[in-house]
Amino acid sequence: DAGVTQSPTHLIKTRGQHVTLRCSPISGHKSVSWYQQVLGQGPQFIFQYYEKEERGRGNFPDRFSARQFPNYSSELNVNALLLGDSALYLCASTPNGLAFLTDTQYFGPGTRLTVL
Amino acid sequence: DQQVKQNSPSLSVQEGRISILNCDYTNSMFDYFLWYKKYPAEGPTFLISISSIKDKNEDGRFTVFLNKSAKHLSLHIVPSQPGDSAVYFCAATNTGKLIFGQGTTLQVKP
Numbered sequence: 001d002a003g004v005t006q007s008p009t010h011l012i013k014t015r016g017q018h019v020t021l022r023c024s025p026i027s028g029h030k031s032v033s034w035y036q037q038v039l040g041q042g043p044q045f046i047f048q049y050y051e052k053e054e055r056g057r058g059n060f061p062d063r064f065s066a067r068q069f070p071n072y073s074s075e076l077n078v079n080a081l082l083l084g085d086s087a088l089y090l091c092a093s094t095p096n097g098l099a100f101l102t103d104t105q106y107f108g109p110g111t112r113l114t115v116l
Numbered sequence: 117d118q119q120v121k122q123n124s125p126s127l128s129v130q131e132g133r134i135s136i137l138n139c140d141y142t143n144s145m146f147d148y149f150l151w152y153k154k155y156p157a158e159g160p161t162f163l164i165s166i167s168s169i170k171d172k173n174e175d176g177r178f179t180v181f182l183n184k185s186a187k188h189l190s191l192h193i194v195p196s197q198p199g200d201s202a203v204y205f206c207a208a209t210n211t212g213k214l215i216f217g218q219g220t221t222l223q224v225k226p
Contacts, residue, residue, distance in 0.1 A: 042216030107159030
Protein backbone atom coordinates (compact mmCIF):
# COMPACT_ATOMS: atom_id res chain seq x y z
CA ASP A 1 0.00 0.00 0.00
CA ALA A 2 1.25 3.49 -0.81
CA GLY A 3 2.09 5.67 2.14
CA VAL A 4 1.61 9.41 2.39
CA THR A 5 2.96 11.10 -0.72
CA GLN A 6 4.02 14.71 -1.09
CA SER A 7 5.01 16.83 -4.05
CA PRO A 8 7.24 18.38 -5.01
CA THR A 9 10.25 16.93 -3.17
CA HIS A 10 12.24 20.14 -3.34
CA LEU A 11 11.33 23.70 -4.22
CA ILE A 12 13.28 26.93 -4.48
CA LYS A 13 11.43 30.24 -4.40
CA THR A 14 12.32 33.89 -3.88
CA ARG A 15 10.98 36.25 -1.26
CA GLY A 16 7.49 37.54 -1.96
CA GLN A 17 6.51 34.62 -4.17
CA HIS A 18 3.70 32.17 -3.52
CA VAL A 19 4.02 28.39 -3.16
CA THR A 20 1.62 25.43 -3.23
CA LEU A 21 2.55 22.11 -1.67
CA ARG A 22 0.54 18.94 -2.20
CA CYS A 23 -0.19 15.88 -0.11
CA SER A 24 -2.02 12.62 -0.77
CA PRO A 25 -2.97 10.67 2.36
CA ILE A 26 -2.94 6.94 2.80
CA SER A 27 -5.92 5.36 1.07
CA GLY A 28 -8.90 5.36 3.43
CA HIS A 29 -7.53 8.12 5.63
CA LYS A 30 -9.78 11.14 5.89
CA SER A 31 -7.60 13.50 7.91
CA VAL A 32 -4.52 15.43 6.86
CA SER A 33 -2.29 17.56 9.06
CA TRP A 34 0.50 19.89 8.00
CA TYR A 35 3.68 20.54 9.98
CA GLN A 36 6.65 22.84 9.44
CA GLN A 37 10.09 21.64 10.48
CA VAL A 38 12.80 24.26 10.60
CA LEU A 39 16.37 22.99 10.68
CA GLY A 40 17.36 21.89 14.18
CA GLN A 41 13.80 21.96 15.51
CA GLY A 42 10.98 19.52 15.82
CA PRO A 43 7.95 19.70 13.52
CA GLN A 44 5.43 22.45 14.34
CA PHE A 45 1.71 22.00 13.74
CA ILE A 46 0.21 24.28 11.07
CA PHE A 47 -3.23 22.88 10.13
CA GLN A 48 -5.46 19.87 10.37
CA TYR A 49 -8.24 19.04 7.94
CA TYR A 50 -10.85 16.36 8.40
CA GLU A 51 -13.64 15.64 5.97
CA LYS A 52 -12.65 18.75 3.99
CA GLU A 53 -13.06 21.09 6.94
CA GLU A 54 -10.37 22.86 8.95
CA ARG A 55 -10.37 21.30 12.42
CA GLY A 56 -7.24 22.82 13.91
CA ARG A 57 -4.82 25.65 13.32
CA GLY A 58 -1.41 26.32 14.82
CA ASN A 59 0.27 29.63 15.54
CA PHE A 60 1.04 30.63 11.95
CA PRO A 61 0.22 33.88 10.11
CA ASP A 62 -2.64 34.24 7.64
CA ARG A 63 -0.13 33.92 4.80
CA PHE A 64 -0.49 30.19 5.40
CA SER A 65 -3.67 28.53 4.16
CA ALA A 66 -4.76 25.06 3.20
CA ARG A 67 -7.63 23.09 1.82
CA GLN A 68 -8.71 19.49 1.47
CA PHE A 69 -10.34 18.06 -1.62
CA PRO A 70 -13.16 15.49 -1.97
CA ASN A 71 -10.56 12.73 -2.52
CA TYR A 72 -8.99 13.79 0.84
CA SER A 73 -5.78 15.08 -0.74
CA SER A 74 -4.66 18.47 0.50
CA GLU A 75 -2.81 21.59 -0.54
CA LEU A 76 -0.82 23.95 1.65
CA ASN A 77 -0.45 27.48 0.29
CA VAL A 78 2.00 30.08 1.52
CA ASN A 79 1.82 33.66 0.21
CA ALA A 80 4.40 36.44 0.33
CA LEU A 81 7.23 34.08 1.16
CA LEU A 82 9.81 35.14 3.73
CA LEU A 83 13.32 33.80 4.24
CA GLY A 84 12.10 32.29 7.51
CA ASP A 85 9.62 30.10 5.65
CA SER A 86 12.51 27.93 4.49
CA ALA A 87 11.80 24.58 6.06
CA LEU A 88 10.73 20.99 5.54
CA TYR A 89 6.95 20.84 5.22
CA LEU A 90 5.49 17.57 6.40
CA CYS A 91 2.07 16.13 5.80
CA ALA A 92 0.58 13.48 8.07
CA SER A 93 -2.56 11.42 7.60
CA THR A 94 -4.82 9.59 10.03
CA PRO A 95 -7.98 7.55 9.48
CA ASN A 96 -10.12 9.83 11.63
CA GLY A 97 -10.06 13.31 13.07
CA LEU A 98 -7.46 14.30 15.63
CA ALA A 99 -9.90 13.71 18.48
CA PHE A 100 -8.91 10.07 18.17
CA LEU A 101 -5.65 10.56 20.05
CA THR A 102 -4.49 7.00 19.65
CA ASP A 103 -4.75 7.10 15.85
CA THR A 104 -1.18 7.03 14.60
CA GLN A 105 -0.22 9.98 12.42
CA TYR A 106 1.67 8.69 9.38
CA PHE A 107 4.05 11.20 7.86
CA GLY A 108 5.08 11.71 4.27
CA PRO A 109 8.69 12.40 3.25
CA GLY A 110 8.13 16.14 3.18
CA THR A 111 8.75 18.99 0.77
CA ARG A 112 11.97 20.91 1.29
CA LEU A 113 11.25 24.60 0.60
CA THR A 114 14.13 27.04 0.21
CA VAL A 115 13.34 30.76 0.04
CA LEU A 116 16.12 32.95 -1.36
CA ASP B 117 7.35 28.60 24.92
CA GLN B 118 8.74 25.13 24.46
CA GLN B 119 6.18 22.76 25.97
CA VAL B 120 8.17 19.65 25.05
CA LYS B 121 11.94 19.63 25.48
CA GLN B 122 14.66 17.22 24.56
CA ASN B 123 17.70 18.65 26.27
CA SER B 124 20.28 16.35 24.72
CA PRO B 125 20.88 17.22 21.06
CA SER B 126 22.93 14.07 20.52
CA LEU B 127 23.76 10.70 22.05
CA SER B 128 26.37 8.14 21.06
CA VAL B 129 26.28 4.52 22.25
CA GLN B 130 28.02 1.28 21.42
CA GLU B 131 26.18 -1.42 19.52
CA GLY B 132 24.51 -3.87 21.90
CA ARG B 133 24.30 -1.38 24.78
CA ILE B 134 21.25 0.50 26.01
CA SER B 135 20.25 3.84 24.51
CA ILE B 136 18.22 6.13 26.77
CA LEU B 137 16.59 9.19 25.24
CA ASN B 138 14.92 11.70 27.51
CA CYS B 139 12.09 14.17 27.14
CA ASP B 140 10.49 16.69 29.50
CA TYR B 141 7.18 18.49 29.16
CA THR B 142 5.50 21.36 30.94
CA ASN B 143 1.82 21.04 30.07
CA SER B 144 0.06 18.82 32.62
CA MET B 145 -2.91 18.52 30.24
CA PHE B 146 -0.97 16.29 27.85
CA ASP B 147 -2.40 12.79 28.05
CA TYR B 148 -0.79 10.94 25.18
CA PHE B 149 2.89 10.72 24.35
CA LEU B 150 4.73 9.36 21.34
CA TRP B 151 8.18 8.74 19.99
CA TYR B 152 9.03 9.13 16.33
CA LYS B 153 12.24 8.24 14.50
CA LYS B 154 13.45 10.20 11.50
CA TYR B 155 16.05 9.24 8.91
CA PRO B 156 17.44 11.89 6.53
CA ALA B 157 15.21 12.58 3.53
CA GLU B 158 12.31 10.69 5.12
CA GLY B 159 9.34 11.73 7.20
CA PRO B 160 9.09 10.84 10.88
CA THR B 161 8.13 7.21 11.52
CA PHE B 162 6.02 6.27 14.52
CA LEU B 163 7.86 4.11 17.05
CA ILE B 164 5.90 3.73 20.24
CA SER B 165 3.35 5.59 22.34
CA ILE B 166 2.05 5.70 25.89
CA SER B 167 -1.14 6.94 27.46
CA SER B 168 -1.00 9.03 30.62
CA ILE B 169 -2.80 6.29 32.54
CA LYS B 170 0.22 4.03 32.13
CA ASP B 171 3.81 4.35 33.26
CA LYS B 172 5.41 1.87 30.88
CA ASN B 173 4.85 0.48 27.41
CA GLU B 174 7.02 -2.07 25.65
CA ASP B 175 7.34 -3.05 22.01
CA GLY B 176 10.21 -5.36 21.24
CA ARG B 177 13.51 -3.58 21.84
CA PHE B 178 11.73 -0.29 22.60
CA THR B 179 10.29 0.69 25.98
CA VAL B 180 8.81 4.05 26.89
CA PHE B 181 8.58 5.13 30.52
CA LEU B 182 6.35 7.94 31.74
CA ASN B 183 6.79 9.75 35.06
CA LYS B 184 3.81 12.09 35.32
CA SER B 185 4.82 13.67 38.59
CA ALA B 186 8.16 14.68 37.08
CA LYS B 187 6.61 15.43 33.67
CA HIS B 188 9.29 13.25 32.14
CA LEU B 189 9.36 10.43 29.63
CA SER B 190 12.16 8.34 28.31
CA LEU B 191 12.73 5.87 25.49
CA HIS B 192 14.94 2.87 26.12
CA ILE B 193 16.37 0.89 23.21
CA VAL B 194 17.89 -2.46 24.16
CA PRO B 195 20.02 -3.70 22.54
CA SER B 196 20.97 -0.77 20.34
CA GLN B 197 21.77 -1.53 16.71
CA PRO B 198 23.58 0.57 14.07
CA GLY B 199 20.29 0.81 12.13
CA ASP B 200 18.82 2.69 15.08
CA SER B 201 21.03 5.67 14.23
CA ALA B 202 18.55 8.46 13.47
CA VAL B 203 16.94 11.55 14.96
CA TYR B 204 14.39 10.73 17.66
CA PHE B 205 11.52 13.07 18.45
CA CYS B 206 9.23 12.86 21.41
CA ALA B 207 5.77 14.34 21.01
CA ALA B 208 2.86 15.02 23.31
CA THR B 209 -0.79 15.83 22.80
CA ASN B 210 -4.17 16.21 24.42
CA THR B 211 -5.99 17.48 21.32
CA GLY B 212 -4.50 15.32 18.59
CA LYS B 213 -2.24 18.19 17.55
CA LEU B 214 1.27 16.85 18.15
CA ILE B 215 3.72 19.05 20.05
CA PHE B 216 7.25 17.90 19.26
CA GLY B 217 10.54 18.25 21.06
CA GLN B 218 13.64 19.46 19.23
CA GLY B 219 14.95 15.96 18.62
CA THR B 220 17.95 13.92 19.75
CA THR B 221 20.39 12.49 17.22
CA LEU B 222 21.33 8.95 18.20
CA GLN B 223 24.47 7.39 16.81
CA VAL B 224 25.02 3.70 17.44
CA LYS B 225 28.61 2.69 16.79
CA PRO B 226 29.43 -0.85 15.60
